[in-house]
Amino acid sequence: MPSIHDFATWEPVLRLLSPGSASGPATADGRVAGRIDRHGWSLPLRRPRPRPGQAAQVEDMQAEFDAVRRVQRALAGSGADTVSFSAEFLPDGRAVVHLLGSSPAVEPGVGSAHPGSLVLVEDAVPAPWRRLPDPVPGALPAPTADPELLERTLRERLPDAIGATEAEIAQAEARLGVALPEELKALYRVTRAKWEDWADDHGAPARHAEAVGCELFALDELYISDVASRPCPWRFAATEAAVTPPDAAVQRLAGSPGWIVFGDNGGGDRIAVDLTPGPRGRLGQVVMIGHEDNLGAELLAHSVTDMILEREAEEPHDGRAGEGRADEPSPVAHVNIRSLPSVAAAAHPALEVLCVGVWEGEPVSLAPVVGLPRLRTLTAYPGTLADPLEIARLTGLEYLELGPGEWRVLLDADAVPRGLSAVGIVVHGNPDPLPIVELANEILALWDRPLISRTVLEGRLGPVA
Incomplete structure (x- = not known):
């Protein structure tokens, strides 16, 4: 297993980036910077253009893949997830590499070797992620909520499904720490959505998804979409506002103890029953928590029954873009x-x-x-x-x-x-990260937080062309 602190581990990457390489970037000062993660990388390489009418071929980038894979193996061996670096190529053929280690007080940068936000207070989260749902004492279930109709409809659609027992439902409630709404119980009494129940019936998942209106989770996969389940880097989360308009159906929150996730739309967006609705919402309404949204959720249906019967909800606001009304x-x-x-x-x-x-x-x-x-x-x-x-x-x-x-x-x-509680350093373009890291460490030291480590490696690549 190569060592992350061995110059030989980095030599293939450095040869690709060197000024004498066809793939090396054109830099005036002979410096380059980049980042390699366990499952990805960002390197300032000039890659060959594919022939007209032809897609890029694997062999065109094989040298890059092999060079990066060597560093990734070393990362895995060291237990680290990522490493940033700054390299200087000297005229006599030497290369000096500064490896920038991670710190528990520093979030990963976005697509560059520069550090992300510096978390000055341990475990601190931005204000929107500390926001709890507002109570809505008058919230009631929608008149369309009908557990008996829901169960009857699903039994007609899924006559061979295996339903959950009352003991299994009670076990799920105990694990979640919240009572499941009656409509959700009725759904799982028809089907518990366990893959082992379908055996070799490969069409069963698709039939269940069509019958229910989403990719249904098994009972033991239900979870509460609280703020911990929806993490967000400080630089993005701190610029959000968890403000719910007075006519919103869904509260604009990062998470809620009343969002019980029971399915997926097939694209990574979660489907949940909402027990903490907005001012204009319904208790037990169905919402979609978008994987590209930081706050809020989209109202899908006023009840699980409506979702099963494909009745669309219409509301003026859904809580995703709720930064206030136009007149406020x-x-x-x-x-x-x-x-x-x-x-x-x-x-x-x-x-x-x-x-x-x-x-x-x-x-x-x-x-x-x-x-x-x-x-x-x-x-x-x-x-x-x-x-x-x-x-x-x-x-x-x-x-x-x-x-x-x-x-x-x-x-x-x-x-x-x-x-x-946290800070960020904005940089233009992609300058040398070393001065930025020094600045970051100076700020971290004011709060006595762990610093970003630096390790210097030096070796010879041969004369620069």
């Missing part, structure tokens, strides 16, 4: 060349997230948002802030994302807000 100020504000024209236009008492993006005018002041009671997230594109030290006046921030220059100003002035 949004808790998430984007100030950039295409959205809001100024920070003052974004300021209002309910503002939670301010994102300052690409800006063509003069750098902006943060004075209009100083003192706002709910502002918890600020992200600013490099060079957009007139005075980064104004950030010290935003005392309620839990997430801050800035460019290296702005971070340097705060660090030099000892003005980094100490109430932060």
Whole structure:
């Protein structure tokens, strides 16, 4: 098993990236950076173009596959999931490689060698992921909820299905810690959806999915879609707002103790019974939790009976995009060349997230948002802030994302807000990650968090062409 800290492990990758290689990137300073994970990689390689009318062939990339696989084997042997690196190719044929280790306080970067968000408080999660569902005391099941009709219909569609016993249903309730709604019990009394019950009947799963309207989970696969089951990196989660409009059928949450997942739509989206509906929802309604959405769910049916009978639900809001109604100020504000024209236009008492993006005018002041009671997230594109030290006046921030220059100003002035739970460093393009890692470690040290390790390897590849 190759070692991740052996230059020979990296030599095939380095030869592909070297300036003398046909696949090496064109760099002015002889430096390259990349990342290799156990199941993927991001390398700045120039790959050969396929012939006109022909798809890329495996043999065209075989050298890349073999080189990466060697590093991946070393990763598996070390127990690590990913490794980032920065390499410098010297004129005398030597290569110097800086391996950047992982840290439990640093989330993986997205598609680059640069670190992701730095988690300054152990196990901290953004505010939307701490949000619990609001009580809806008057919520009632839909009038269409009819467990007897549901059960009768499914027995006609699935006459040979094996149903769950009352003991099996009780066991599932005990495991989940919640009583299953009557409609869900009626469904599983008809079929317990166990693969072993279908033996060699390969068409049974498709018939069940058609009869029920989704890929039904077995009883022992039911789970609660709480916030822990829907993780999200800080850089994305911190810019969300768990605000449910007053006319929404589904609460805009990352997860809920009342979302009982019982199926899948075949594309990775989960189907659940909702016991914590929105202000305009129904107790026991059916929702779809999208795998590409961070918050909320889509209303599918007012009841499980409606889903079985293919009655579509119609509601004005479903809780996925609920950042407030059109006639209300949004808790998430984007100030950039295409959205809001100024920070003052974004300021209002309910503002939670301010994102300052690409800006063509003069750098902006943060004075209009100083003192706002709910502002918890600020992200600013490099060079957009007139005075980064104004950030010290935003005392309620839990997430801050800035460019290296702005971070340097705060660090030099000892003005980094100490109430932060996580931070991010924004970089342009794909610069050398080493200075970014040094900056990240400087921030982590303020909270006494584990630093990103660095290991230097050096070897000779031969003269550079």
